[in-house]
Amino acid sequence: MNTTQKPIMEIKDLRFIYPGAAQPTLKGNNLTIYENQITAMIGPSGCGKSTLLRALNRIHDLYPGCKYDGEILLRSNTTGEMNDILKLRKENEFIKLRQQVGMIFQKPTPFPMSIYDNVAYGLRLSGIKNKGELDGRIEKALKEAAIWDEVKNRLNDSAMGMSGGQQQRLCIARSVALKPKVLLFDEPTSALDPISTAAIEELISELKKDVTVVIVTHNMQQASRLSDYTTFMYLGDIIEFGPTEEVFLNPREKLTEDYITGRFG
């Protein structure tokens, strides 16, 4: 194993409770996310993998009453220090966080505007107004998301008219345009056909040169094909975490083995 890999995020003893819930959804999780690696989260429905993923850019905070406990550390670009994102309080701090830690959802979420404006949206929010710079960043992002050739002649068309797979790649382009450090994928292909899925998977593999990827998936083959690290969760606990090969071929825990071999789930 390559020992030079640097942690970009560290989750320490993270507990999370949804508003009104009696039981915590996450019961003290510890996890390290390594830079420029793909980390997959697998586990049966309701195990907390999406909840954990959504804690990493604090999208939970859109809804009031969520309680966190513990630490989620994110390495700073400038100082290289690990800062606790659970300490953030102000809106502009959240905005900065989300520009560094982007998110792609299960269903494609194109905004009801043109393809160009979709990608420009986040860039404009981050303060880029210059048309030339916008054009350049948008073209680059669309190329990185492997969709430039399909859309370059219809940038002003509505994004709602694209196919599901194209919309999902557009959403990835939109996130990539902000040059995030980490991209969170919440079952990004479960609403797509096999061909679109293959395209997205290839794209994610390409992306890891520039960003760190964390992906929640129900598809075990996808996790094994795609990821460098895998974490298996069950009932709010992280049962096992390690290099994907080890987790899949030689799991330490009986529970992991049972899940991977399809005995439950």
Add this chain to the structure above:
Amino acid sequence: MNRLLLNKIILILSTLSAFVGIGFLFWILVTLTYKGVASLQLTTFTHDLVEGGIRNLLVGQFTMAGIATLVTVPLGVMAGIYLREYGNATRVTSIIRNLSDIMTSAPSIVIGVFVFAFLVEPFGTFNGWAGAASLGIMMLPIIISTTDNMLALVPKELREAGIALGGSKHKIILQIVLQAAKVGVTTGILLSFARIIGETAPLLFTSSNNQFFTMDMNSQFPSLTVSIYNLATYPDEASRNLAWAASFVLTAIVLFINLVGRFVTRSKHL
């Protein structure tokens, strides 16, 4: 066999019911068109009520409905946004939502009486503002609940996606969520306008009516619907014919707005 027979009976009964319903509608439309068009002259649109036309009535009706719309649309849309986006499903939100729903079906004459007590009696005269206020009160709950419902149809992932790109909540609501619900909200506004443009009861003793052309909102204000009500009760043929013509014009306007509303709903990429 029994099942098939029952099926046939229900099919026949429901078809008959449908035809009865549509039959009455057509009867109304045909009579209205027949009598209305027969009574319609070019001077109907160029003369005021005092000379046997409806020019001042159309202007008056649209002025009051227009003022009502201008005030109510921003209020209603913002209230809808509050209920759906900021209210967080608290008790207060659900009380406001229920009250607003009840208001939608409040008898329009009651709204007229209410406005009479607040905006007519204290000033000692019927006036256009009171008419506009009545229509606005009728319109407000419709716009609140359509905005609320249309925003509810926008998937929460769209909001989350905007937040995940570094947007602040108010920007996401205004630039993305409202955009996505634009067609529905616009339709709601159009349909509520179609609803109030044909109302009589809220105007009867708020704006009352005026035979002359006026833009003075502080005095009795011309109203198409109140005029129809008055004209239809007059004994002379000419007045009753004018009532038919005015009814026909009003129906055509309401029909037109409704059709536009439907057309807007169908066009996906507005």
